[in-house]
Amino acid sequence: DGGITQSPKYLFRKEGQNVTLSCEQNLNHDAMYWYRQDPGQGLRLIYYSQIVNDFQKGDIAEGYSVSREKKESFPLTVTSAQKNPTAFYLCASTGRGNEKLFFGSGTQLSVL
Amino acid sequence: AQSVTQLDSHVSVSEGTPVLLRCNYSSSYSPSLFWYVQHPNKGLQLLLKYTSAATLVKGINGFEAEFKKSETSFHLTKPSAHMSDAAEYFCVVSFYNQGGKLIFGQGTELSVKP
Numbered sequence: 001d002g003g004i005t006q007s008p009k010y011l012f013r014k015e016g017q018n019v020t021l022s023c024e025q026n027l028n029h030d031a032m033y034w035y036r037q038d039p040g041q042g043l044r045l046i047y048y049s050q051i052v053n054d055f056q057k058g059d060i061a062e063g064y065s066v067s068r069e070k071k072e073s074f075p076l077t078v079t080s081a082q083k084n085p086t087a088f089y090l091c092a093s094t095g096r097g098n099e100k101l102f103f104g105s106g107t108q109l110s111v112l
Numbered sequence: 113a114q115s116v117t118q119l120d121s122h123v124s125v126s127e128g129t130p131v132l133l134r135c136n137y138s139s140s141y142s143p144s145l146f147w148y149v150q151h152p153n154k155g156l157q158l159l160l161k162y163t164s165a166a167t168l169v170k171g172i173n174g175f176e177a178e179f180k181k182s183e184t185s186f187h188l189t190k191p192s193a194h195m196s197d198a199a200e201y202f203c204v205v206s207f208y209n210q211g212g213k214l215i216f217g218q219g220t221e222l223s224v225k226p
Contacts (some may be wrong), residue, residue: 033214043202043216090156094214103156 002027006091006104013078013085014112021076021107023091029102030095032074036060037088037106046089049074078109086110114139116205118217126225131175131190133220135203138184144206145186147177150219151199159201162186173197198224 004025013019025032031050035043045058049068063082068074074093078085091104119134137143147159160171167179177188186203203217 035216043219045215048214092214 004091004093004102004104006089006107008107009105011107011109012112013109016080018077018079019109021078021089021091021109023074023076023104024072025074025093025102026072027093027095027102028071029093030071031093032068033092033094034058034064034066034074034076035090035092037090043090046076114141114143114205114215116203116215116217118201118203118220120220121218122221122223124223124225125193127195128192131188131193131197131222133188133201133203133222135186135188135217136184137186137203137205139205142181145177145179146204146206147171147175147186147188148202148204149199150202156202159188193222193224195224195226198222 004023007022011019011021033048034046036046037043044060046060046064047055047058047066049055052068052071055066055068063079065077065079066074074091076089087109089107089109093102116135116137119136123133125131142164145162148156149159150156159175160169160177162169162179168176170176175188175190177186179186188201199222201220201222205215
């Protein structure tokens, strides 16, 4: 079955450490997104990519980086510059026309 | 600036009574609009979508929403709430002039009392 796979489900980061969250989709979708979910703040867009080798900053891109070397993969790196990384991170993708957004199961990132 | 606002962070209703979750958007262009639901410890599920066809959109589980361009609103309704409707609901807007960028509202938590 097609879908989006995020890993790991839980991730812990030490001070000054970069960590990478994985997002893979086998839906043949062009567009992929990373959202951060904090209690009471809904989902905020970190980065998004409409095609391979191209991506744009969302509303809260500072302290994060992404790459889109393959259509299927859109990894998110939370850098040491992100001072408040504890949150639930959701990866999503859409097909042509953005008519339906498919979500991964999410990664909960916590700081040790 | 283009944005989406969910007017209530929390709504509480009794089982069997109507549900109204409010969403307003701000845009110079006609957007595509969606409602998603997130149950505790689960992913997001699409309830319904508006993409410039009929202004009254019917979704799953008895929900529907009406697109009102004059009011820039896309409120979600259900005639009779069920206990299983308790969840977080997100209004989402897609703007094609921004390359299909998706913007989420802040979310509305729906509680259903017996």
